[in-house]
Amino acid sequence: MSQEVDLGLRRFLKNLGLMTGGAAVLATAPWLQSCKSSPKESGTRKARLALIGCGSRGQYHLVMLRGITCAQVVALCDDWQPNLDAAHAMVPTARTYTDYRKLLEDKEIDGVIIATPLGFHARMTLDAMAAGKHVFCEKAMALTLEECKEVYEAYCAGDRVLYYCMQRMYDEKYIQGIRLIREGLIGDVVGMRCHWFRNADWRREVPSPELERRINWRLYKEYSAGLMTELACHQLEVCNWAADRMPVDIVGMGDIVYWKDGREVYDSVNVTYRYADGRKICYESLISNKFNGMEDQILGKDGTMDLTRGVFYLEEDHLNSGMRQLLEQIKTKTFASIPAAGPSWRPELRSAYTPHPVLEGAVSVNAGQSMVAADADGSDIILEAFCKACLSGERARSVVEEAYCSTVLCLLGNRAMEEQRRITFPEAYKIPYMKF
Ligand SMILES: NC(=O)c1ccc[n+]([C@@H]2O[C@H](COP(=O)([O-])OP(=O)(O)OC[C@H]3O[C@@H](n4cnc5c(N)ncnc54)[C@H](O)[C@@H]3O)[C@@H](O)[C@H]2O)c1
Numbered sequence: 001m002s003q004e005v006d007l008g009l010r011r012f013l014k015n016l017g018l019m020t021g022g023a024a025v026l027a028t029a030p031w032l033q034s035c036k037s038s039p040k041e042s043g044t045r046k047a048r049l050a051l052i053g054c055g056s057r058g059q060y061h062l063v064m065l066r067g068i069t070c071a072q073v074v075a076l077c078d079d080w081q082p083n084l085d086a087a088h089a090m091v092p093t094a095r096t097y098t099d100y101r102k103l104l105e106d107k108e109i110d111g112v113i114i115a116t117p118l119g120f121h122a123r124m125t126l127d128a129m130a131a132g133k134h135v136f137c138e139k140a141m142a143l144t145l146e147e148c149k150e151v152y153e154a155y156c157a158g159d160r161v162l163y164y165c166m167q168r169m170y171d172e173k174y175i176q177g178i179r180l181i182r183e184g185l186i187g188d189v190v191g192m193r194c195h196w197f198r199n200a201d202w203r204r205e206v207p208s209p210e211l212e213r214r215i216n217w218r219l220y221k222e223y224s225a226g227l228m229t230e231l232a233c234h235q236l237e238v239c240n241w242a243a244d245r246m247p248v249d250i251v252g253m254g255d256i257v258y259w260k261d262g263r264e265v266y267d268s269v270n271v272t273y274r275y276a277d278g279r280k281i282c283y284e285s286l287i288s289n290k291f292n293g294m295e296d297q298i299l300g301k302d303g304t305m306d307l308t309r310g311v312f313y314l315e316e317d318h319l320n321s322g323m324r325q326l327l328e329q330i331k332t333k334t335f336a337s338i339p340a341a342g343p344s345w346r347p348e349l350r351s352a353y354t355p356h357p358v359l360e361g362a363v364s365v366n367a368g369q370s371m372v373a374a375d376a377d378g379s380d381i382i383l384e385a386f387c388k389a390c391l392s393g394e395r396a397r398s399v400v401e402e403a404y405c406s407t408v409l410c411l412l413g414n415r416a417m418e419e420q421r422r423i424t425f426p427e428a429y430k431i432p433y434m435k436f
Contacts, residue, residue, distance in 0.1 A: 008067070009035060009384040015172055028179040031169060031396040035385045047390035050075035050109045050133075052100045052124060053116035054087035057138055061113055062090050064380045071387040077103045080214070100124055104131035111161070111390040113383075114138060118230075119223035122147035125162070126154055134161040134393075136386040140229035141407035145429055148411070152404050152431060161389040163382065163396065164403035166237050168296075170385065171378035173310030174238065177298075177358045181242055186300025186312060189242060192281040193297045194235040196227075199290040201259045219263035226254075226265025227285040228410035235296050236273070237406035238307060239281045242298045245435040246405060247273035247281065248425050254417035258288035271413040276436050283413070304353075313353035401433040 016025045018036055026033055047070055051058050054076055065071045077097040078084035088096055097103040104112075104127060111134035114124050122142035128135045141164060142148045155162050168174045181189065206215050217223035218230060240246055252271030259267045267288060273281040298305040303314040389396065408429050416423045425436070 008380050012172060012381050016175060024179055025175060028182055029175045031399050034389060034394045034396045037392060037394060045391060046070050046072040047387045048072055048074045048108055048110045050103055050112045052077045052112055052114050054078040054083040058115035059087060061115060061383060062087060064383050068384045068387050070391060075103055075106060075109055104128055109133060111136060117217040117223040118225060119143045122151050125151055129154055129158055129160045134390045136163045138165045139403060140233045140410060141403045143225060145408060145411050148404055148407050149429060155400050161395050162400050163386045164399060165382060166234060166403055167378035167382050168234055168238055170381040173358050174307050177305050177307045178242055181298055181305055185303060186305055187302030189298055189300050191279050191299040192239045193299065195284040195292055196231040196294045197290045197292045198287045200287060202287060219265055221264045224265055225411060225414055227269050228413050231285050232283055233406050233410050236409045237402050238296050240405055243275060245275060248276045248436055249274040250412050250416045250423045252413050252417040269417060310358045311355040312358060313355060317354040318352055404431060405434060
């Protein structure tokens with residue numbers, strides 16, 4: 001296991017052709033440039049890291065860090081003792097803290113990994129950067145639009161490395177898929193369809209009622225912005241990456257359809273984001289039916305890129321299969337008269353398309369059940385890239401900007417649903433990075 005992860009970043013760069021060039025890949029994913037350079041402080045020095053938030057995602061990062069040779073976990077922080085104890089059992093040499101501000105006073109820490117509920121992301125990131133630490137924060141960026149702006153401005157004004165765990169940006173099949181789109185494989189991009197369906201209530205067992213809100217933080221607006229920041233955040237980033245611009249209008253409807261258990265966040269959302277030229281992202285998430293799983297589809301005039309599965313489909317293949325089918329039907333005299341065109345002989349089903357793989361060989365696919373145990377989804381790579389950056393001090397291009405753009409879109413989606421109106425992207429939250 002550890003050896004496998006250790007090789008992760010190097011193998012990833014090699015697969016993408018980045019050891020020896022890879023201009024097209026770098027143009028597609030400019031944030032990979034910083035992974036290519038060697039840390040100034042080479043040799044045996046390790047990045048001294050602290051984890052703040054030792055819950056399920058935090059512990060997942062600890063497992064990944066075991067295999068990253070340039071990383072050393074030196075401190076852990078959680079204000080919920082059972083999780084702090086569980087993490088400490090995984091890294092017994094680490095110092096433990098229950099107050100993250102005390103941890104930030106520790107001069108022997110280069111970087112912090114923040115894996116707390118969303119409501120804490122902005123405050124902790126700002127405090128950590130102010131204390132001179134590099135930061136790797138879980139997505140989304142922040143709970144409110146104002147906080148997003150504050151973090152973005154603090155990042156721009158300072159010199160600390162800041163990463164957001166938007167692992168699709170470091171997932172080989174996504175990178176190559178977007179490169180192929182940029183090269184014109186699926187023709188003009190005409191729309192996007194993303195969804196994430198699960199059948200689970202998101203609840204965790206609570207030992208006593210006063211702990212309900214802090215343990216089931218995802219269900220309450222004080223800490224969470226619900227499905228949009230927990231799930232859509234990753235997917236909207238991918239849409240903007242593919243479109244190379246930002247939507248201008250947002251409409252949506254959100255409801256609590258099934259899990260009427262006192263939660264405050266929607267369990268069903270449908271949001272449409274419209275770009276200036278009329279192209280749309282059709283986003284849907286529902287957590288009481290998982291038939292459709294999770295998909296990030298970029299729709300082109302000549303084909304469709306299914307980034308989640310790492311496959312693409314060409315309209316041309318479909319036409320061919322329709323033709324073959326028509327010839328077969330003529331042969332078997334299926335029809336009394338032969339239709340010259342139309343849906344009677346061309347099935348309008350996805351199964352009629354031929355899937356072509358984006359990458360050679362096996363591709364690990366997360367069907368949307370859980371991101372915590374996802375395999376080879378880029379999470380290990382982005383974490384290793386951050387560890388390297390803690391040693392080099394080199395920032396990754398566009399990572400913070402991409403996190404800002406997608407988080408702001410999630411929050412505007414919630415605003416459109418809550419206020420039941422069409423939202424035009426507000427001037428106050430535009431940043432120079434955005435193209436509309
Ligand atoms: N990138 C991904 O794919 C992905 C996947 C899962 C979760 N996440 C993100 O990771 C974050 C954590 O999610 P999780 O499922 O691990 O939640 P969790 O509830 O399992 O863990 C959160 C931990 O933070 C601790 N905590 C809360 N407030 C704290 C404070 N003030 N100081 C110190 N510790 C505090 C809690 O006690 C808990 O141990 C969320 O932002 C979530 O969106 C990202």
